[in-house]
Amino acid sequence: MSLPQPIYLDASATSPPADEVLDVMQAVYRRAWGNPSSLHGYGLAAAEQLERDRQELAAMLGADAEELLFSSGGSESIHLAIHGVCSRWPPGRVLLSAVEHPATLAAAALLHQRGWEVELVPVDGSGLLDIDRLEALLEPPTRLLSLIWGQSEVGSLQNIEAIGARCRSAGVLLHLDAVQVVGHQPVDFRSLPVDLLSFTAHKLQGPRGIGGLLVRAGLELDALIGGGGQERGRRGGTEAVALVAGMAAALKLATARLLANNGSDPLAPLRDNLLTRLLELPGLRLSGPDPRAGEPRLPHHLSLLVNDRSGQPLSGRQLVRALWREGVAASSGSACSSGGASPVLEAMGFGPAEAASGLRFSLGPWLQSQDLDGVPAALERARQRLMENISS
Ligand SMILES: Cc1ncc(COP(=O)(O)O)c(C=O)c1O
Incomplete structure:
Protein backbone atom coordinates (compact mmCIF):
# COMPACT_ATOMS: atom_id res chain seq x y z
CA MET A 1 0.00 0.00 0.00
CA LEU A 259 8.75 -15.10 9.03
CA ALA A 260 10.16 -13.91 5.69
CA ASN A 261 12.89 -12.05 7.57
CA ASN A 262 14.10 -14.77 9.98
CA GLY A 263 11.83 -13.55 12.78
CA SER A 264 13.04 -9.98 12.85
CA ASP A 265 11.24 -6.85 11.73
CA PRO A 266 12.47 -5.67 8.31
CA LEU A 267 11.89 -2.10 9.52
CA ALA A 268 14.90 -2.27 11.87
CA PRO A 269 17.58 -1.52 9.23
CA LEU A 270 15.53 1.41 7.90
CA ARG A 271 15.19 2.75 11.41
CA ASP A 272 18.92 2.27 12.12
CA ASN A 273 19.87 4.08 8.96
CA LEU A 274 17.54 6.98 9.74
CA LEU A 275 18.88 7.13 13.29
CA THR A 276 22.49 7.32 12.12
CA ARG A 277 21.66 10.14 9.73
CA LEU A 278 19.66 12.07 12.30
CA LEU A 279 22.42 11.84 14.87
CA GLU A 280 24.75 13.54 12.40
CA LEU A 281 22.73 16.71 13.04
CA PRO A 282 24.12 18.79 15.90
CA GLY A 283 22.03 19.01 19.07
CA LEU A 284 20.18 15.71 18.64
CA ARG A 285 20.46 12.81 21.10
CA LEU A 286 18.86 9.41 21.18
CA SER A 287 16.57 8.70 24.13
CA GLY A 288 16.04 5.11 25.23
CA PRO A 289 18.22 2.12 24.31
CA ASP A 290 20.70 2.36 21.42
CA PRO A 291 19.97 -0.44 18.95
CA ARG A 292 23.32 0.12 17.20
CA ALA A 293 25.00 -0.93 20.44
CA GLY A 294 22.80 -4.01 20.66
CA GLU A 295 20.57 -2.52 23.37
CA PRO A 296 16.99 -3.83 23.47
CA ARG A 297 14.68 -1.51 21.54
CA LEU A 298 11.45 -1.75 19.55
CA PRO A 299 12.60 -2.32 15.94
CA HIS A 300 10.38 0.31 14.32
CA HIS A 301 10.90 3.07 16.84
CA LEU A 302 13.32 5.92 17.40
CA SER A 303 13.14 8.78 19.84
CA LEU A 304 15.26 11.86 20.20
CA LEU A 305 15.85 14.79 22.48
CA VAL A 306 16.24 17.97 20.43
CA ASN A 307 18.21 21.08 21.33
CA ASP A 308 18.62 24.35 19.50
CA ARG A 309 22.06 25.43 18.23
CA SER A 310 22.97 26.93 21.59
CA GLY A 311 22.22 23.70 23.40
CA GLN A 312 18.83 24.71 24.82
CA PRO A 313 16.09 22.06 24.67
CA LEU A 314 13.33 22.84 22.17
CA SER A 315 9.67 21.98 22.68
CA GLY A 316 8.92 18.56 21.19
CA ARG A 317 5.30 19.50 20.67
CA GLN A 318 6.19 22.63 18.73
CA LEU A 319 8.67 20.64 16.68
CA VAL A 320 5.96 18.16 15.74
CA ARG A 321 3.78 21.00 14.46
CA ALA A 322 6.70 22.52 12.53
CA LEU A 323 7.59 19.11 11.06
CA TRP A 324 4.06 18.67 9.80
CA ARG A 325 4.50 21.86 7.78
CA GLU A 326 7.61 20.20 6.31
CA GLY A 327 5.57 17.18 5.25
CA VAL A 328 6.42 14.76 8.08
CA ALA A 329 3.91 13.35 10.58
CA ALA A 330 5.76 12.57 13.82
CA SER A 331 5.00 12.70 17.53
CA SER A 332 6.44 14.17 20.67
CA GLY A 333 5.79 10.70 22.01
CA SER A 334 4.10 11.62 25.21
CA ALA A 335 0.66 12.19 26.58
CA CYS A 336 2.01 15.35 28.09
CA SER A 337 1.72 16.88 31.50
CA SER A 338 1.80 20.59 32.24
CA GLY A 339 4.65 22.37 30.49
CA GLY A 340 4.91 19.49 28.05
CA ALA A 341 7.39 17.55 30.19
CA SER A 342 7.06 13.83 29.66
CA PRO A 343 6.62 11.79 32.85
CA VAL A 344 8.41 8.92 31.10
CA LEU A 345 11.53 10.99 30.36
CA GLU A 346 11.40 12.42 33.89
CA ALA A 347 11.28 8.88 35.31
CA MET A 348 14.42 8.18 33.28
CA GLY A 349 16.20 11.03 35.03
CA PHE A 350 15.82 13.94 32.60
CA GLY A 351 15.05 17.42 33.90
CA PRO A 352 11.81 19.21 32.96
CA ALA A 353 13.15 21.12 29.92
CA GLU A 354 14.84 18.06 28.41
CA ALA A 355 11.77 16.00 29.23
CA ALA A 356 9.72 18.38 27.08
CA SER A 357 12.09 18.10 24.10
CA GLY A 358 11.21 14.56 23.02
CA LEU A 359 10.52 13.69 19.40
CA ARG A 360 9.46 10.25 18.16
CA PHE A 361 9.59 8.70 14.72
CA SER A 362 7.88 5.32 14.46
CA LEU A 363 7.91 3.38 11.21
CA GLY A 364 5.53 1.00 9.48
CA PRO A 365 5.55 -1.39 6.52
CA TRP A 366 4.11 1.27 4.20
CA LEU A 367 7.58 2.86 4.09
CA GLN A 368 10.44 2.19 1.70
CA SER A 369 13.94 3.24 2.66
CA GLN A 370 13.96 6.06 0.07
CA ASP A 371 10.84 7.57 1.70
CA LEU A 372 13.03 8.42 4.67
CA ASP A 373 15.75 10.18 2.67
CA GLY A 374 14.33 13.66 3.21
CA VAL A 375 13.53 13.32 6.92
CA PRO A 376 16.78 14.71 8.41
CA ALA A 377 16.60 17.79 6.17
CA ALA A 378 12.92 18.28 7.05
CA LEU A 379 13.77 18.10 10.73
CA GLU A 380 16.55 20.61 10.28
CA ARG A 381 14.18 23.02 8.50
CA ALA A 382 11.54 22.54 11.20
CA ARG A 383 14.09 23.22 13.90
CA GLN A 384 15.31 26.30 12.06
CA ARG A 385 11.75 27.56 11.71
CA LEU A 386 11.21 27.08 15.44
CA MET A 387 14.44 28.81 16.43
CA GLU A 388 13.57 31.79 14.21
CA ASN A 389 10.13 32.03 15.83
CA ILE A 390 11.65 31.85 19.28
CA SER A 391 14.20 34.59 18.61
CA SER A 392 11.75 36.90 16.76
C1 LIG B 1 2.01 0.90 25.16
C2 LIG B 1 0.55 1.17 24.97
N1 LIG B 1 -0.34 0.62 25.80
C3 LIG B 1 -1.66 0.82 25.64
C4 LIG B 1 -2.16 1.60 24.64
C5 LIG B 1 -3.64 1.79 24.49
O1 LIG B 1 -4.14 1.03 23.41
P1 LIG B 1 -5.54 1.42 22.73
O2 LIG B 1 -5.33 2.69 21.98
O3 LIG B 1 -5.85 0.28 21.81
O4 LIG B 1 -6.53 1.54 23.82
C6 LIG B 1 -1.25 2.23 23.75
C7 LIG B 1 -1.76 3.12 22.69
O5 LIG B 1 -1.30 4.24 22.55
C8 LIG B 1 0.13 2.00 23.92
O6 LIG B 1 1.03 2.56 23.10
Whole structure:
Protein backbone atom coordinates (compact mmCIF):
# COMPACT_ATOMS: atom_id res chain seq x y z
CA MET A 1 0.00 0.00 0.00
CA SER A 2 1.28 3.48 -0.70
CA LEU A 3 0.35 6.47 1.37
CA PRO A 4 0.12 9.94 -0.08
CA GLN A 5 2.53 12.60 1.13
CA PRO A 6 3.07 13.81 3.87
CA ILE A 7 5.14 10.90 5.10
CA TYR A 8 3.58 9.08 8.06
CA LEU A 9 6.09 8.31 10.84
CA ASP A 10 3.70 7.89 13.75
CA ALA A 11 3.05 4.15 13.73
CA SER A 12 3.26 3.95 17.51
CA ALA A 13 0.21 6.23 17.75
CA THR A 14 -1.78 4.32 15.16
CA SER A 15 -1.31 2.90 11.70
CA PRO A 16 -3.24 3.08 8.43
CA PRO A 17 -5.37 -0.05 7.95
CA ALA A 18 -3.89 -2.37 5.34
CA ASP A 19 -5.90 -2.86 2.14
CA GLU A 20 -6.13 -6.60 2.85
CA VAL A 21 -7.57 -5.82 6.29
CA LEU A 22 -10.26 -3.56 4.86
CA ASP A 23 -11.15 -6.19 2.23
CA VAL A 24 -11.46 -8.96 4.81
CA MET A 25 -13.59 -6.82 7.12
CA GLN A 26 -15.96 -5.84 4.36
CA ALA A 27 -16.37 -9.44 3.24
CA VAL A 28 -16.96 -10.67 6.79
CA TYR A 29 -19.41 -7.89 7.56
CA ARG A 30 -21.41 -8.81 4.47
CA ARG A 31 -21.36 -12.57 5.05
CA ALA A 32 -21.16 -13.07 8.82
CA TRP A 33 -23.04 -10.08 10.21
CA GLY A 34 -25.21 -12.19 12.54
CA ASN A 35 -25.00 -12.31 16.33
CA PRO A 36 -22.69 -15.21 17.23
CA SER A 37 -25.03 -16.12 20.12
CA SER A 38 -28.03 -16.62 17.84
CA LEU A 39 -29.06 -20.20 17.21
CA HIS A 40 -30.06 -19.79 13.56
CA GLY A 41 -27.82 -20.05 10.55
CA TYR A 42 -26.90 -16.34 10.48
CA GLY A 43 -25.67 -16.62 14.05
CA LEU A 44 -23.84 -19.86 13.37
CA ALA A 45 -22.02 -18.30 10.42
CA ALA A 46 -20.85 -15.44 12.67
CA ALA A 47 -19.89 -17.81 15.49
CA GLU A 48 -17.89 -19.98 13.10
CA GLN A 49 -16.08 -16.97 11.68
CA LEU A 50 -15.31 -15.66 15.17
CA GLU A 51 -13.96 -18.97 16.45
CA ARG A 52 -11.88 -19.54 13.32
CA ASP A 53 -10.28 -16.13 13.77
CA ARG A 54 -9.79 -16.75 17.49
CA GLN A 55 -7.94 -19.98 16.70
CA GLU A 56 -5.78 -18.31 14.06
CA LEU A 57 -4.91 -15.35 16.26
CA ALA A 58 -4.14 -17.56 19.25
CA ALA A 59 -1.95 -19.83 17.12
CA MET A 60 0.04 -16.85 15.79
CA LEU A 61 0.63 -15.71 19.37
CA GLY A 62 1.58 -19.17 20.66
CA ALA A 63 -1.53 -19.46 22.82
CA ASP A 64 -4.55 -21.76 23.04
CA ALA A 65 -7.80 -20.38 21.64
CA GLU A 66 -9.37 -20.61 25.12
CA GLU A 67 -6.68 -18.26 26.42
CA LEU A 68 -7.64 -15.41 24.05
CA LEU A 69 -10.45 -13.01 24.76
CA PHE A 70 -11.43 -9.97 22.74
CA SER A 71 -11.85 -6.43 24.00
CA SER A 72 -12.19 -2.95 22.50
CA GLY A 73 -8.40 -2.40 22.48
CA GLY A 74 -5.29 -2.01 24.58
CA SER A 75 -6.77 0.25 27.24
CA GLU A 76 -9.65 -2.10 27.96
CA SER A 77 -7.44 -5.20 27.94
CA ILE A 78 -5.11 -3.55 30.46
CA HIS A 79 -8.02 -2.62 32.73
CA LEU A 80 -9.47 -6.11 32.44
CA ALA A 81 -6.13 -7.75 33.21
CA ILE A 82 -5.43 -5.62 36.27
CA HIS A 83 -8.93 -5.41 37.73
CA GLY A 84 -9.99 -8.85 36.57
CA VAL A 85 -7.37 -10.58 38.71
CA CYS A 86 -7.10 -8.09 41.58
CA SER A 87 -10.83 -8.02 42.26
CA ARG A 88 -10.58 -11.67 43.28
CA TRP A 89 -8.30 -10.82 46.20
CA PRO A 90 -8.51 -8.59 49.26
CA PRO A 91 -6.45 -5.40 48.72
CA GLY A 92 -2.72 -6.02 48.48
CA ARG A 93 0.07 -4.41 46.47
CA VAL A 94 0.38 -4.00 42.73
CA LEU A 95 3.63 -3.00 41.03
CA LEU A 96 4.04 -0.99 37.84
CA SER A 97 7.14 0.27 36.12
CA ALA A 98 7.75 4.01 36.32
CA VAL A 99 7.23 4.27 32.53
CA GLU A 100 3.77 2.82 32.01
CA HIS A 101 1.18 3.95 29.49
CA PRO A 102 -1.55 6.22 30.96
CA ALA A 103 -4.10 3.39 30.60
CA THR A 104 -2.17 1.32 33.12
CA LEU A 105 -1.74 4.28 35.46
CA ALA A 106 -5.49 4.88 35.29
CA ALA A 107 -6.31 1.24 36.04
CA ALA A 108 -3.91 1.28 38.99
CA ALA A 109 -5.35 4.57 40.30
CA LEU A 110 -8.76 2.92 40.48
CA LEU A 111 -7.26 0.03 42.42
CA HIS A 112 -5.65 2.50 44.79
CA GLN A 113 -9.09 4.01 45.50
CA ARG A 114 -10.17 0.51 46.47
CA GLY A 115 -7.45 0.20 49.08
CA TRP A 116 -4.60 -1.27 47.05
CA GLU A 117 -1.04 -0.10 47.47
CA VAL A 118 0.47 0.91 44.11
CA GLU A 119 4.26 1.03 43.84
CA LEU A 120 6.25 2.25 40.84
CA VAL A 121 9.44 0.28 40.17
CA PRO A 122 12.18 2.67 38.95
CA VAL A 123 13.89 2.46 35.57
CA ASP A 124 17.38 3.39 34.45
CA GLY A 125 18.35 6.16 32.02
CA SER A 126 17.30 3.95 29.07
CA GLY A 127 13.88 3.16 30.49
CA LEU A 128 14.81 -0.39 31.53
CA LEU A 129 13.40 -1.76 34.77
CA ASP A 130 15.67 -1.86 37.82
CA ILE A 131 15.48 -5.60 38.48
CA ASP A 132 17.15 -5.41 41.91
CA ARG A 133 14.54 -2.90 43.07
CA LEU A 134 11.84 -5.10 41.61
CA GLU A 135 13.13 -8.11 43.51
CA ALA A 136 13.01 -6.21 46.79
CA LEU A 137 9.34 -5.34 46.14
CA LEU A 138 8.12 -8.81 45.25
CA GLU A 139 7.42 -10.02 48.78
CA PRO A 140 3.83 -10.11 50.15
CA PRO A 141 1.44 -8.36 49.87
CA THR A 142 2.53 -7.90 46.21
CA ARG A 143 0.12 -9.77 43.93
CA LEU A 144 0.75 -8.45 40.44
CA LEU A 145 3.33 -6.66 38.31
CA SER A 146 1.92 -4.85 35.27
CA LEU A 147 4.69 -3.97 32.86
CA ILE A 148 4.93 -2.22 29.52
CA TRP A 149 6.98 -4.62 27.38
CA GLY A 150 7.87 -2.18 24.60
CA GLN A 151 7.77 1.43 25.79
CA SER A 152 5.77 3.57 23.37
CA GLU A 153 7.68 6.79 23.92
CA VAL A 154 11.33 5.75 24.26
CA GLY A 155 11.26 2.29 22.70
CA SER A 156 12.82 0.29 25.55
CA LEU A 157 12.13 -3.45 25.49
CA GLN A 158 12.10 -5.02 28.94
CA ASN A 159 13.89 -8.27 29.74
CA ILE A 160 10.83 -10.44 30.18
CA GLU A 161 12.73 -13.66 30.81
CA ALA A 162 14.58 -12.22 33.81
CA ILE A 163 11.62 -10.29 35.17
CA GLY A 164 9.15 -13.13 34.66
CA ALA A 165 11.44 -15.63 36.36
CA ARG A 166 11.60 -13.43 39.46
CA CYS A 167 7.84 -12.93 39.50
CA ARG A 168 7.27 -16.67 39.13
CA SER A 169 9.55 -17.58 42.00
CA ALA A 170 7.88 -14.98 44.23
CA GLY A 171 4.37 -16.15 43.25
CA VAL A 172 3.53 -12.75 41.74
CA LEU A 173 1.43 -12.56 38.58
CA LEU A 174 2.87 -10.72 35.57
CA HIS A 175 0.78 -8.79 33.06
CA LEU A 176 2.48 -7.44 29.94
CA ASP A 177 1.27 -4.45 27.98
CA ALA A 178 2.47 -5.77 24.62
CA VAL A 179 0.61 -3.17 22.54
CA GLN A 180 3.79 -1.89 20.86
CA VAL A 181 5.42 -5.31 20.53
CA VAL A 182 2.83 -7.54 18.83
CA GLY A 183 3.43 -7.47 15.08
CA HIS A 184 7.04 -6.31 15.44
CA GLN A 185 8.57 -9.44 16.93
CA PRO A 186 7.37 -13.02 17.30
CA VAL A 187 5.35 -13.55 20.48
CA ASP A 188 5.06 -17.06 21.91
CA PHE A 189 2.78 -16.83 24.94
CA ARG A 190 3.36 -20.50 25.76
CA SER A 191 7.05 -19.98 26.38
CA LEU A 192 6.85 -16.56 28.06
CA PRO A 193 6.96 -16.45 31.88
CA VAL A 194 3.87 -14.24 32.01
CA ASP A 195 0.24 -14.70 33.00
CA LEU A 196 -1.60 -12.03 31.02
CA LEU A 197 -0.76 -10.14 27.83
CA SER A 198 -2.61 -7.19 26.27
CA PHE A 199 -2.51 -6.11 22.64
CA THR A 200 -4.48 -4.01 20.15
CA ALA A 201 -5.08 -4.20 16.41
CA HIS A 202 -4.69 -0.60 15.31
CA LYS A 203 -0.93 -0.46 15.94
CA LEU A 204 -0.36 -3.16 13.33
CA GLN A 205 -2.53 -1.93 10.47
CA GLY A 206 -5.66 -3.53 11.87
CA PRO A 207 -8.91 -1.76 12.71
CA ARG A 208 -9.48 0.61 15.64
CA GLY A 209 -11.71 -0.59 18.48
CA ILE A 210 -10.54 -4.19 18.80
CA GLY A 211 -7.85 -5.79 20.90
CA GLY A 212 -7.10 -8.91 22.82
CA LEU A 213 -6.08 -10.22 26.18
CA LEU A 214 -4.26 -13.51 26.62
CA VAL A 215 -5.01 -15.12 29.97
CA ARG A 216 -2.99 -18.14 31.06
CA ALA A 217 -5.19 -21.27 31.18
CA GLY A 218 -6.56 -21.82 34.68
CA LEU A 219 -6.19 -18.20 35.80
CA GLU A 220 -9.54 -16.90 37.06
CA LEU A 221 -10.59 -13.46 35.91
CA ASP A 222 -13.62 -11.37 36.91
CA ALA A 223 -15.42 -9.54 34.09
CA LEU A 224 -15.41 -5.75 34.04
CA ILE A 225 -18.41 -5.70 31.72
CA GLY A 226 -21.18 -8.16 32.39
CA GLY A 227 -23.76 -9.20 29.88
CA GLY A 228 -24.71 -12.18 27.81
CA GLY A 229 -21.90 -14.46 28.95
CA GLN A 230 -19.73 -13.76 25.90
CA GLU A 231 -15.99 -14.52 25.96
CA ARG A 232 -16.63 -17.35 28.46
CA GLY A 233 -18.25 -14.90 30.85
CA ARG A 234 -15.20 -12.65 30.96
CA ARG A 235 -16.39 -9.81 28.71
CA GLY A 236 -20.01 -9.11 27.96
CA GLY A 237 -21.21 -7.53 24.71
CA THR A 238 -22.04 -8.82 21.24
CA GLU A 239 -18.76 -9.76 19.63
CA ALA A 240 -17.31 -7.53 16.87
CA VAL A 241 -16.87 -10.36 14.38
CA ALA A 242 -15.66 -8.23 11.44
CA LEU A 243 -13.19 -6.30 13.60
CA VAL A 244 -11.78 -9.57 14.94
CA ALA A 245 -11.40 -10.77 11.34
CA GLY A 246 -9.58 -7.53 10.51
CA MET A 247 -7.27 -8.01 13.49
CA ALA A 248 -6.53 -11.59 12.38
CA ALA A 249 -5.77 -10.39 8.85
CA ALA A 250 -3.44 -7.69 10.18
CA LEU A 251 -1.54 -10.10 12.42
CA LYS A 252 -1.26 -12.54 9.52
CA LEU A 253 0.44 -9.86 7.42
CA ALA A 254 2.78 -8.93 10.26
CA THR A 255 3.60 -12.57 11.01
CA ALA A 256 4.37 -13.25 7.34
CA ARG A 257 6.75 -10.28 7.27
CA LEU A 258 8.57 -11.53 10.34
CA LEU A 259 8.75 -15.10 9.03
CA ALA A 260 10.16 -13.91 5.69
CA ASN A 261 12.89 -12.05 7.57
CA ASN A 262 14.10 -14.77 9.98
CA GLY A 263 11.83 -13.55 12.78
CA SER A 264 13.04 -9.98 12.85
CA ASP A 265 11.24 -6.85 11.73
CA PRO A 266 12.47 -5.67 8.31
CA LEU A 267 11.89 -2.10 9.52
CA ALA A 268 14.90 -2.27 11.87
CA PRO A 269 17.58 -1.52 9.23
CA LEU A 270 15.53 1.41 7.90
CA ARG A 271 15.19 2.75 11.41
CA ASP A 272 18.92 2.27 12.12
CA ASN A 273 19.87 4.08 8.96
CA LEU A 274 17.54 6.98 9.74
CA LEU A 275 18.88 7.13 13.29
CA THR A 276 22.49 7.32 12.12
CA ARG A 277 21.66 10.14 9.73
CA LEU A 278 19.66 12.07 12.30
CA LEU A 279 22.42 11.84 14.87
CA GLU A 280 24.75 13.54 12.40
CA LEU A 281 22.73 16.71 13.04
CA PRO A 282 24.12 18.79 15.90
CA GLY A 283 22.03 19.01 19.07
CA LEU A 284 20.18 15.71 18.64
CA ARG A 285 20.46 12.81 21.10
CA LEU A 286 18.86 9.41 21.18
CA SER A 287 16.57 8.70 24.13
CA GLY A 288 16.04 5.11 25.23
CA PRO A 289 18.22 2.12 24.31
CA ASP A 290 20.70 2.36 21.42
CA PRO A 291 19.97 -0.44 18.95
CA ARG A 292 23.32 0.12 17.20
CA ALA A 293 25.00 -0.93 20.44
CA GLY A 294 22.80 -4.01 20.66
CA GLU A 295 20.57 -2.52 23.37
CA PRO A 296 16.99 -3.83 23.47
CA ARG A 297 14.68 -1.51 21.54
CA LEU A 298 11.45 -1.75 19.55
CA PRO A 299 12.60 -2.32 15.94
CA HIS A 300 10.38 0.31 14.32
CA HIS A 301 10.90 3.07 16.84
CA LEU A 302 13.32 5.92 17.40
CA SER A 303 13.14 8.78 19.84
CA LEU A 304 15.26 11.86 20.20
CA LEU A 305 15.85 14.79 22.48
CA VAL A 306 16.24 17.97 20.43
CA ASN A 307 18.21 21.08 21.33
CA ASP A 308 18.62 24.35 19.50
CA ARG A 309 22.06 25.43 18.23
CA SER A 310 22.97 26.93 21.59
CA GLY A 311 22.22 23.70 23.40
CA GLN A 312 18.83 24.71 24.82
CA PRO A 313 16.09 22.06 24.67
CA LEU A 314 13.33 22.84 22.17
CA SER A 315 9.67 21.98 22.68
CA GLY A 316 8.92 18.56 21.19
CA ARG A 317 5.30 19.50 20.67
CA GLN A 318 6.19 22.63 18.73
CA LEU A 319 8.67 20.64 16.68
CA VAL A 320 5.96 18.16 15.74
CA ARG A 321 3.78 21.00 14.46
CA ALA A 322 6.70 22.52 12.53
CA LEU A 323 7.59 19.11 11.06
CA TRP A 324 4.06 18.67 9.80
CA ARG A 325 4.50 21.86 7.78
CA GLU A 326 7.61 20.20 6.31
CA GLY A 327 5.57 17.18 5.25
CA VAL A 328 6.42 14.76 8.08
CA ALA A 329 3.91 13.35 10.58
CA ALA A 330 5.76 12.57 13.82
CA SER A 331 5.00 12.70 17.53
CA SER A 332 6.44 14.17 20.67
CA GLY A 333 5.79 10.70 22.01
CA SER A 334 4.10 11.62 25.21
CA ALA A 335 0.66 12.19 26.58
CA CYS A 336 2.01 15.35 28.09
CA SER A 337 1.72 16.88 31.50
CA SER A 338 1.80 20.59 32.24
CA GLY A 339 4.65 22.37 30.49
CA GLY A 340 4.91 19.49 28.05
CA ALA A 341 7.39 17.55 30.19
CA SER A 342 7.06 13.83 29.66
CA PRO A 343 6.62 11.79 32.85
CA VAL A 344 8.41 8.92 31.10
CA LEU A 345 11.53 10.99 30.36
CA GLU A 346 11.40 12.42 33.89
CA ALA A 347 11.28 8.88 35.31
CA MET A 348 14.42 8.18 33.28
CA GLY A 349 16.20 11.03 35.03
CA PHE A 350 15.82 13.94 32.60
CA GLY A 351 15.05 17.42 33.90
CA PRO A 352 11.81 19.21 32.96
CA ALA A 353 13.15 21.12 29.92
CA GLU A 354 14.84 18.06 28.41
CA ALA A 355 11.77 16.00 29.23
CA ALA A 356 9.72 18.38 27.08
CA SER A 357 12.09 18.10 24.10
CA GLY A 358 11.21 14.56 23.02
CA LEU A 359 10.52 13.69 19.40
CA ARG A 360 9.46 10.25 18.16
CA PHE A 361 9.59 8.70 14.72
CA SER A 362 7.88 5.32 14.46
CA LEU A 363 7.91 3.38 11.21
CA GLY A 364 5.53 1.00 9.48
CA PRO A 365 5.55 -1.39 6.52
CA TRP A 366 4.11 1.27 4.20
CA LEU A 367 7.58 2.86 4.09
CA GLN A 368 10.44 2.19 1.70
CA SER A 369 13.94 3.24 2.66
CA GLN A 370 13.96 6.06 0.07
CA ASP A 371 10.84 7.57 1.70
CA LEU A 372 13.03 8.42 4.67
CA ASP A 373 15.75 10.18 2.67
CA GLY A 374 14.33 13.66 3.21
CA VAL A 375 13.53 13.32 6.92
CA PRO A 376 16.78 14.71 8.41
CA ALA A 377 16.60 17.79 6.17
CA ALA A 378 12.92 18.28 7.05
CA LEU A 379 13.77 18.10 10.73
CA GLU A 380 16.55 20.61 10.28
CA ARG A 381 14.18 23.02 8.50
CA ALA A 382 11.54 22.54 11.20
CA ARG A 383 14.09 23.22 13.90
CA GLN A 384 15.31 26.30 12.06
CA ARG A 385 11.75 27.56 11.71
CA LEU A 386 11.21 27.08 15.44
CA MET A 387 14.44 28.81 16.43
CA GLU A 388 13.57 31.79 14.21
CA ASN A 389 10.13 32.03 15.83
CA ILE A 390 11.65 31.85 19.28
CA SER A 391 14.20 34.59 18.61
CA SER A 392 11.75 36.90 16.76
C1 LIG B 1 2.01 0.90 25.16
C2 LIG B 1 0.55 1.17 24.97
N1 LIG B 1 -0.34 0.62 25.80
C3 LIG B 1 -1.66 0.82 25.64
C4 LIG B 1 -2.16 1.60 24.64
C5 LIG B 1 -3.64 1.79 24.49
O1 LIG B 1 -4.14 1.03 23.41
P1 LIG B 1 -5.54 1.42 22.73
O2 LIG B 1 -5.33 2.69 21.98
O3 LIG B 1 -5.85 0.28 21.81
O4 LIG B 1 -6.53 1.54 23.82
C6 LIG B 1 -1.25 2.23 23.75
C7 LIG B 1 -1.76 3.12 22.69
O5 LIG B 1 -1.30 4.24 22.55
C8 LIG B 1 0.13 2.00 23.92
O6 LIG B 1 1.03 2.56 23.10
